[in-house]
Amino acid sequence: MTVVHAYWLTWSWTWLAPFTGAGLLALLWLAGVRREQVYSVISVLSVLASALVSTAALYYVLADHEVIYATSTWYWDSLLKVHVGVYLDGLSAIMATVVSWLSFLIDLYSVEYMKGDWGVQRYFFFISFFVGSMMLAVTASNLILMFVGWEGTGLASYALIGHWYTDEEEYWVGVPRSTALGKPMYFEPSTSGVRAILFTRVGDVGFIIGMTGLFALVGSMSIPAIASSAGSWMAFLASRGLLATFLFVFTLGALSKSAQFPFFEWLVTAMTGPTPVSALIHAATMVKVGVYYMLRFAPIFFVGALVAASLGAPAAVAQVHEYFLLVASLAAVTLFMMATMAIVNHEFKLILAFSTAEYLGYMILAVAAGGLAVVTGNYTAMAYAEMAGLAMLIAHAVFKAALFLVAGYALHASESRFIDDMGNFWKYMKATGISTWLAGLSLAAVPPFLGFFAKELVLGAVERTAVYSLYALAVIAVVFTAAYITRLIVRAFHLPPLNKEAEGKHYHEAPVLMLIPYAILGLASIVLGAAWFYVGYWVASGVGETLDIRVTPPFMPSIDLTTIVITAVVIIDILGVALLYMRRHSLVYLLQKSDALKAIHSFLFNRWYVNSAIYYLFLDSFAGLSWLLNVVNRGIDLFYHYVLPKAGELASRGLRGLLRGRTDYILTLYLFMMVIIGILMFMAWR
Numbered sequence: 157m158t159v160v161h162a163y164w165l166t167w168s169w170t171w172l173a174p175f176t177g178a179g180l181l182a183l184l185w186l187a188g189v190r191r192e193q194v195y196s197v198i199s200v201l202s203v204l205a206s207a208l209v210s211t212a213a214l215y216y217v218l219a220d221h222e223v224i225y226a227t228s229t230w231y232w233d234s235l236l237k238v239h240v241g242v243y244l245d246g247l248s249a250i251m252a253t254v255v256s257w258l259s260f261l262i263d264l265y266s267v268e269y270m271k272g273d274w275g276v277q278r279y280f281f282f283i284s285f286f287v288g289s290m291m292l293a294v295t296a297s298n299l300i301l302m303f304v305g306w307e308g309t310g311l312a313s314y315a316l317i318g319h320w321y322t323d324e325e326e327y328w329v330g331v332p333r334s335t336a337l338g339k340p341m342y343f344e345p346s347t348s349g350v351r352a353i354l355f356t357r358v359g360d361v362g363f364i365i366g367m368t369g370l371f372a373l374v375g376s377m378s379i380p381a382i383a384s385s386a387g388s389w390m391a392f393l394a395s396r397g398l399l400a401t402f403l404f405v406f407t408l409g410a411l412s413k414s415a416q417f418p419f420f421e422w423l424v425t426a427m428t429g430p431t432p433v434s435a436l437i438h439a440a441t442m443v444k445v446g447v448y449y450m451l452r453f454a455p456i457f458f459v460g461a462l463v464a465a466s467l468g469a470p471a472a473v474a475q476v477h478e479y480f481l482l483v484a485s486l487a488a489v490t491l492f493m494m495a496t497m498a499i500v501n502h503e504f505k506l507i508l509a510f511s512t513a514e515y516l517g518y519m520i521l522a523v524a525a526g527g528l529a530v531v532t533g534n535y536t537a538m539a540y541a542e543m544a545g546l547a548m549l550i551a552h553a554v555f556k557a558a559l560f561l562v563a564g565y566a567l568h569a570s571e572s573r574f575i576d577d578m579g580n581f582w583k584y585m586k587a588t589g590i591s592t593w594l595a596g597l598s599l600a601a602v603p604p605f606l607g608f609f610a611k612e613l614v615l616g617a618v619e620r621t622a623v624y625s626l627y628a629l630a631v632i633a634v635v636f637t638a639a640y641i642t643r644l645i646v647r648a649f650h651l652p653p654l655n656k657e658a659e660g661k662h663y664h665e666a667p668v669l670m671l672i673p674y675a676i677l678g679l680a681s682i683v684l685g686a687a688w689f690y691v692g693y694w695v696a697s698g699v700g701e702t703l704d705i706r707v708t709p710p711f712m713p714s715i716d717l718t719t720i721v722i723t724a725v726v727i728i729d730i731l732g733v734a735l736l737y738m739r740r741h742s743l744v745y746l747l748q749k750s751d752a753l754k755a756i757h758s759f760l761f762n763r764w765y766v767n768s769a770i771y772y773l774f775l776d777s778f779a780g781l782s783w784l785l786n787v788v789n790r791g792i793d794l795f796y797h798y799v800l801p802k803a804g805e806l807a808s809r810g811l812r813g814l815l816r817g818r819t820d821y822i823l824t825l826y827l828f829m830m831v832i833i834g835i836l837m838f839m840a841w842r
């Protein structure tokens with residue numbers, strides 16, 4: 157790699173452009189400008205500027221094999237030695253390009269979708285702020301700037317998820333007034349926003365601890381500096397048996413941001429925001445920053461462990477392997493749980509939310525699977541896993557953004573968020589239907605769609621670990637995925653609604669500004685897949701130009717008997733579910749035909765009771781602790797503000813009654829007290 161040093165401001169427009177747009181929108185609001193077209197145009201143009209700068213950076217990185225290191229000559233913080241600027245290698249340049257262009261399409265969709273909304277000005281401010289924060293997080297050259305962008309996405313997500321904070325029932329997620337083990341399973345926008353910021357802040361505490369620890373060990377917040385010295389600081393921690401624990405704590409922020417078990421509940425209930433927000437959070441930005449974090453640091457941990465072993469700390473390899481195995485296990489459990497939840501749910505956006513958490517699990521599982529090869533020192537396995545994780549990130553961003561944008565119009569047209577109230581869309585919305593099927597087949601990993609190649613790369617990376625429990629969970633989830641996305645599309649597009657009141661509705665195609673973004677993304681799902689031989693080559697080149705990746709990985713998955721069998725099962729699965737529904741049967745109905753299957757359905761529908769467990773283990777226990785502390789506080793308050801004053805008042809009354817104004821009594825008492833104090837002081841001195 158050739159590192160090219162550049163003027164910091166030139167390439168910092170990747171994140172400065174959206175922030176500038178957000179700042180301008182804030183000033184316009186203060187100046188009293190309320191015309192929504194002004195806000196939407198400025199937001200869209202600022203994100204477009206970011207996309208153009210990111211694309212130019214990607215060209216230089218991939219075509220000229222350059223790494224752009226553009227930082228200021230001055231310190232933003234001299235104590236921490238923090239420069240302002242960007243670090244654009246293959247990973248960050250690809251990520252920035254994907255994020256910015258998807259955000260542009262989603263922002264463009266929002267112009268029509270949010271028209272006339274009572275909070276539209278606030279919406280476009282936070283969309284621009286959100287994109288700027290995400291771009292800062294993925295292009296930052298040091299941990300401080302990365303953390304600023306990281307927290308910025310959290311703040312903006314809180315505002316956007318809770319955009320309709322007046323909490324009308326039409327904006328809720330979940331079945332109204334439904335409960336599981338006595339705990340609510342429905343959430344209002346204001347509650348969902350708070351849940352999002354609380355769940356992710358728990359993990360961010362680990363990020364802060366890890367970041368502080370690295371500065372103490374390395375003396376720098378620079379990501380390249382942390383990578384170059386990884387062998388020494390990892391050897392130091394490994395020799396004390398702390399390496400695996402430290403890496404896991406440092407990674408907690410990524411696991412919570414990317415909604416891995418047990419943090420996934422915030423992502424599930426984030427569906428209360430406007431649908432473009434769901435597309436932005438679930439497809440392009442916030443949840444992907446956790447995956448980016450793993451893609452960025454996993455190779456550093458991998459190489460650092462091997463260097464640490466060469467420096468006399470062989471325990472580093474075993475501890476890093478232990479860390480990656482834990483992360484891989486959490487990811488595998490997450491993706492399996494999410495797939496089982498999606499297959500029984502009947503809320504359009506909620507099904508897609510489960511799917512998002514599932515695919516985030518695939519991405520993190522792929523990266524962690526590469527890390528398990530640290531015991532053999534196989535750099536190619538790590539590079540292949542990095543390629544698999546990044547390919548899945550790109551594929552998921554494309555098809556899931558398309559599906560969420562389709563969902564936005566489907567909910568608007570049907571005036572319901574439940575797929576049972578939808579139906580016959582195909583008769584009236586052919587372009588929307590085609591876009592949905594293209595994105596859905598990519599999600600189901602049908603060849604030659606983009607999702608197929610990404611899925612095969614991920615399964616290949618997991619299979620190489622020889623940890624077959626992880627591989628089995630990943631394969632089973634693939635089959636569930638094909639079933640639930642087929643069920644969703646057939647139910648909404650090709651069958652009449654179950655709700656008789658909705659049967660007479662006549663729909664029409666989405667407005668052009670809403671149709672174009674998801675049509676482009678739907679077509680991209682098949683075009684990028686059909687051209688994977690070329691697209692994969694450039695993605696692999698980008699991985700090869702990434703910090704601490706020493707080889708360019710293969711990008712074409714091997715097509716063997718296992719691949720053929722899994723693909724055949726997926727296609728049969730799709731056809732079987734489609735036929736089942738076209739013949740007016742229902743998977744959910746079949747699950748409820750026996751008591752045992754009904755119990756399984758209830759267990760899955762209630763999200764494995766994880767939400768209820770969180771309420772009992774944390775909210776209720778802390779509520780009990782709060783009650784106890786309140787009792788103690790009131791006892792202390794009562795003692796100081798009632799008991800002591802009352803005792804003093806009674807003592808004063810008693811003394812006044814005893815002395816009755818006699819000066820000789822008062823002098824005698826004073827002398828007596830002085831003698832007592834003198835005796836006590838003498839005894840203490842002795």
